[in-house]
Amino acid sequence: MTPQPPTAPTADRLDVRLVPAALAGWGVTAAGIQWRIGGTLAVLCALLAAAAVALCRYAGRTRRPGWRLAGAALAAASMVGAGFGWAVALRTESVAHHPITAAFGGTATVTVTPSESPLSVGARRVMFRATLQRLDGAESSGRVMVFASGMDFAEVMVGQSMAFRAKVARPARRDLTVAALTAQGQPRLGEPGPVARAAHRVRARFAAAAGQVLPGEQARMLPALVLGDTSAITAATGREFRAAGLTHLMAVSGANVTIVCGAVLFSARLVGPRAAAVLAGIALVAFVIVVQPTASVLRAAVMGAIALLGVLSARQRQAIPSLAASVLVLLALAPHLAVDVGFALSVIATAALVLIAPVWSARLVARGWPKPLAVAVCVAWAANLVTAPLIAGISGRLSLVSTLANLAVAALVAPITVLGSVAAVLCGWWPAAAQLLIRFTGPELWWVCRVAHWTGGAPAATVPVPEGVTGVVGVGAAALLVVVCWRWRWCRRVLAALALCALAWSVSEVLTGWAGVGAA
Template sequence: MTSPSVATVPDVRLVPSALTSWAVTAAGIVWGASAAVVVAVAAVLVAALISWRWRMTWPTVLAVAAVGVAFAAAVGLRVDDAAHHPIATRYGGTAAVVVTPSESPRVLRGMRMMFRANLVSVDGHPTTGRVVVFASGVDYQDVSAGRPAAFRAGVSRPTRRDLSVAVLTATGTPRWGSASLLQRAAADVRARFAEAARSVLPGDQAAMLPALVLGDTSALGEDVVDEFRAAGLTHLTAVSGANVTIVCGTVLVTAGLVGPRIAVALAAIALIAFVVVVQPSASVLRAAVMGSIALFAVLSKRRRQAIPALSACVLVLLVAAPQLAVDVGFALSVSATAALVIVAPRWARRLTDRGWPQPLAAAVSVAAAAHLVTAPLVAGMSGTFSMVSILANLVVAAVISPITVIGTAAAVLTVPWPAAAELMIRFTGPALWWLTHVASWAAAIPGAVVTTPSGWPGVVTVAAAGVAVVALWGRTWGRVTVVGAAVCLVAWTVGAA
């Protein structure tokens, strides 16, 4: 019979292979095939050293070696294909292209937009490849995932190493094709939902609701985006694993009425429908996978099985879409999910043992763990660190689930029963008011945002600070030191502003 202590030991056998696949793929994309081989060899040596030092099983080392060789070969082929793509001969010129957008556009400053797409043809010649398109926000406002667009564009070399083959700057008016029936239906739901929100909610709330429910940020003003970034709440305006967990979890509560098997089937249907309506871009599929893992861990309370599932999903996703290895969103999703299933439960138990109410302990642990592991990546990406993120996320935590559940239900009803959808949307008003005002208040706090180095220096600096905070927090003098350092940092930031 297995003892409770043994049963709760995390199963990390797949973790070395997942980390190896990630590191090898990222190195190959950024520095080339030779770097991928070097990283693969280094991973095998590290795995062998750990196996010898801590008596790990040698099959784990062999698995790391096999994964390293396979992913190094695969990424080498992908990088070579991207480097020798036929469109490379048109860098610096123009071409007539047909592309199929793979995601909703992102609105940029100056009435511009950007979206990722897959090539269909170049100057009439069929081809494939990932491209980044910059276009006028006026002429290309009808862009949607799956709807082909033909236009002339300036062709330039990719600015990022992510297996893209070109950057296209669209010129003129596009000619639109037709998306699939399913994609057109999903676009109709999104449009009707946004219209219903505008008809019953004030302007800022009407723009926020589609962002929170469907990840549609096209109507958000620049000031709102800046406030949410400063408050550490930007993740709420992007479809994440939390959205998936809330939607599927709401369906699974019916298990007591219809039985667990039917409830799981309904949750699967709800997940598929949600992904289709939101648009099945790489980021949404990633969120669906990571959210499903988090939901599995929460419902089953079997953290031992959640870690192998997360590792397996990393392997599968990198096989299907190797460009995710250098995608910040992928790193944020994986790290946040790992924190929720590994770190947060331990911290919650410690707080509960010290007399904290269980719901409060869980909320604080989740917010702190997620912020701890994602802050280095955010710092590297934006050069900022939010000092109010944990507090802001705790204050708005209670309203996120109602907004997501009611908003998703309203989105489902917008086509068959618009009046009911509008009535449900009205009930999200108070929660949306609270969320937007918390973001505004938090962003206005002196020292809410601390400037950090960007890029790798920012990642290393914030990560080192996070490790130091965790190491010191267990001692009374350590907590005093951390709080004192935080006060000094805020004071210095306010004084320099």
């Protein structure tokens, strides 16, 4: 009888060895920025690491493998925390003693390079983050927040330097920003670099092509969904998408990066896995440059790069190690992401899609659900459940229709992203083909806009909740209670009855409004 080879370890076993280190680095960095205690935390982590090493040695002598493993994990996480603690202590110290602090309350001539497109903050006012280059003629550095007139700063290009006179104030948030600048007058624009110029040209041509082919609302929405360009989105559309819980579609996060890289890998499968991974890496870099490296895009890009390296080295990498590694790499390169809400939402949502959604979808499939429907429902439910506490704490509102809205548009995100990305590439040298592809996105965009309008405009689409920590804890506790109680049939029936009552009330309100009942 031929001997059987040893059974390989299961491929679906979660590898969480990097998770404690990522959590330690994230927590220490966030606390160091918020309360400026990075040095103290570094010392505490170093002492904890020494104690963990002593525990490892004691467990080795007494032959207690469980203790030894726990000690090793604690030692590794503590050493990572100590390193991140010293790093953030140096960063916060340099921010506190930055030369621009002497100009607080006064004015100065500054030269900055925008790192993101401007966002509207009111009537003809915009804001954007930038990197400080010069301060009153002297070379400088640091992250700044710029507030300016939308008319004077109508042409803000990422990567293009601009000089202007500005009022200098202390930053409102502790996020390693050295100052808040209020621009006075028009800026003197510098010469943008070739990369920034190419990215701006792609975004401008894509928006122009969409405007020539699609109706107004759809033309404004396509650049937002594909490239994260929300400059043309109206305030009313923004409110509807926020109420419907669909604003993440305009943030160009991990879903978009995954779709783009996956499409490249699929189309290049004939050239072999290594060549396909190289092509996907090139597409990843180009995509990040064009859409601009925001927190969620950076997180998704680094995670995608780690996965591509795994393909190139013929080693399979699971999502959790990739996510933990991306958190460590990004926090080392950009510590301010530790207190960035968008970064936190992106990481938490990705973890939920990896850890929670597959378990729930497997249970639904076992009960007879079609697998595609089960996966779609569980992905939407898991992502909304874990991100709801943070969103509620920030906005003071909780969307009750977000799961339904995300489920209604889930199947259309991929075709919009793929067709739009290819059209953006073709806009420069084959406009006719780009416009043809853009036309095919029209029905999908119409449906996404209609879903946002119907769900976001429904009565009680959102409910008020306390802001801040109270809202986070309250909504988080409610979400946990729903998950725990869902295992009992009577609880599921009660929740289903409440959902049906809310739906019936919303439908009756809509029908009453259409019929004009009660109108004067």
